[in-house]
Amino acid sequence: MAEAALHTETTCKIRHVHIECPICLSRFTDPKILDCLHSFCLKCLQELIDKQDPKTDIIICPMCNKETSIPDEGLSDLLSCFFLSSLIDDVINLKGPKEDINPPVSTCEGCDEGLEAVSRCVDCEVNYCKTCLTIHAKLKSHRHHQIVNAVGVSNERPKDKDKTEAQKCRKHTDQELCFYCDTCELLVCLKCAVFDHRASNHNLSEIKDSIRSCRRAVDEALQKFDECRKQFQKVNDSIKHSQRILQLMVDRALRDIVAKEEKEITKIRNASRLLQERVTQIGQERGEGFESIQSSNHDKMSRAEQIVASVNDLMQHADDFELLDLKPKVMHNLDFHKELQFQTVRHSKSFIGFKGHDIVTDADLGEILEEEKWEIKTKFCKYGEGEGEFKYTRDVACFSNGNVVVIDSTRCLLSTFTSKGSYKSTGVQSGTEDGKLKQPFGVTVTSDDLVLVTDGQDVKVYDRELRYIRQFRPSQNQVEGQSKSLLRGISVDKKDRIAVADCKRKVISLHNMDGSIISTIHHDDISSYYQLSVSSKERLIFTDYGNKKLVCVDFMGNEVFNISTSIDGRPVHFYGVCCDGAGDIYVSGYCRGFDSGIHHYDASGEHIGCVARGLNYYQGMKFTPTGDLIVADSHSVKILHRL
Incomplete structure (x- = not known):
């Protein structure tokens, strides 16, 4: 029964979206985080750098091509993604209720299996077996569920579990991490604070204060990105307007040319065709220029959206200690808005016209006007x-x-x-x-x-x-x-x-x-x-x-x-x-x-x-x-x- 539960739509979503390495397409093994916030197996990263120049001290992310410096101690010293490791452990250890000879009294809405012991999530008003409920609670971040069994007997609400659990110091393994040094951008224990960070130029703060400061800094950076998005929209609308005007003017110029051609059709057909081709060429060249600028702006915006998506995903799933560990990289990635400049176009390039000559010869129908007059x-x-x-x-x-x-x-x-x-x-x-x-x-x-x-x-x-x-x-x-x-x-x-x-x-x-x-x-x-x-x-x-x-x-x-x-x-x-x-x-x-x-x-x-x-x-x-x-x-x- 537990095996059936593991093959539900929910568990498949966890396996494919969250716990597979993008390189080997298998479950993460010792996942490591690069500066761009993408995660890969340690073994996959090692195989990746083995194929490149041995003198190179950087690794290039295979997903976004951003560079990450390799630590002096090697790839193993990169930050580990504890969230992914924990999620993989939960999926591996999922076990459903044992089969019973008695017929089930209800059905799990997660795996569609008939189960005797079915629990109900009152927040979502959905029946789950124990296995599916565990997955549901982890994905939805529901830490406080009142559970009611299938026959209506109310179980006690699980006690609230602190999101931040105390972790041990890497240097002093018997000490819990209790401070954050803003100067060194490190989580430290009491001994570290006394012996290594006691100088007057070290700024120590409690973890909860540092977490608030970190989240506030991320929020401010995201607000600046919203301003960039508004600027992008304004420039993009301006370009679209120029494109519409350009098309109107191109069409108008072509109509004028054709009207003049009809008056002197026998003498000026070749000249008319050449002028039409030239007007079309000018329109295409300018249109391609508009599209090139617009495409460049879209690319810049797309890259910015990818960074923001990665940061938002990290802010949603990472615990507080992991967030502080990644704070320097997160803030470095969010600095992109300082260089996010969008190109504009010259509106005068939207104009194109035609002026017919009073006296028409075989080779001279009129002239093309590239500026509005x-x-x-x-x-x-x-x-x-x-x-x-x-x-x-x-x-x-x-x-x-x-x-x-x-x-x-x-x-x-x-x-x-x-x-x-x-x-x-x-x-x-x-x-x-x-x-x-x-x-x-x-x-x-x-x-x-x-x-x-x-x-x-x-x-x-x-x-x-x-x-x-x-x-x-x-x-x-x-x-x-x-x-x-x-x-x-x-x-x-x-x-x-x-x-x-x-x-x-x-x-x-x-x-x-x-x-x-x-x-x-x-x-x-x-x-x-x-x-x-x-x-x-x-x-x-x-x-x-x-x-x-x-x-x-x-x-x-x-x-x-x-x-x-x-x-x-x-x-x-x-x-x-x-x-x-x-x-x-x-x-x-x-x-x-x-x-x-x-x-x-x-x-x-x-x-x-x-x-x-x-x-x-x-x-x-x-x-x-x-x-x-x-x-x-x-x-x-x-x-x-x-x-």
């Missing part, structure tokens, strides 16, 4: 007070058909233009006083082409023909101790949730289309001159013109990033801001005597590069449905096209 496609309007003229273009927005609406904050007017810059209308068609603009600042357009304008304390709503519909007030009426509200930036997302910024109260309010409030976010960096945008990632991005900052918060008000804006070492006032479909951020900047241009940031706030220059005094800007960029440039409007 924008150029002015259309410019319209000028300074003045006539039709289609502006005193001060504060902000712009775009309808679904590509037509543009522009706000003139000096003349308190809205104007509309075609996508090619042709003037359509000026003013607002309103028969009431409410529809007139008094302090217009920001403008945006919803998915169904409703025009929203911030005007003093109110948001006013117009249709595509600029006919007044309604208005709502995001902030409450002024009460004692509060400032009067003054609305500035406004933006909508794809779900037509409206974000409105109040520079006096320093709040951003999020609304439904009917004006009802969703949430209110307070932030000290909301200033009088700034713009606001809502990204596809449910984040609010705004510029602090006066303090030269770019700020991002989520819909709950949690700050994602808050960065100072400087270009080439010069502080820059960022004003206009908008986001593309991927969540990347574009901002327009101003620096006296310096053309700071339009700059591209990724969704985490990392600067990618300057994508356009040549504008005067950048104000609000928005993306068109076709991906162009409309910019209010003080006295004119410019539409930029990505090359």
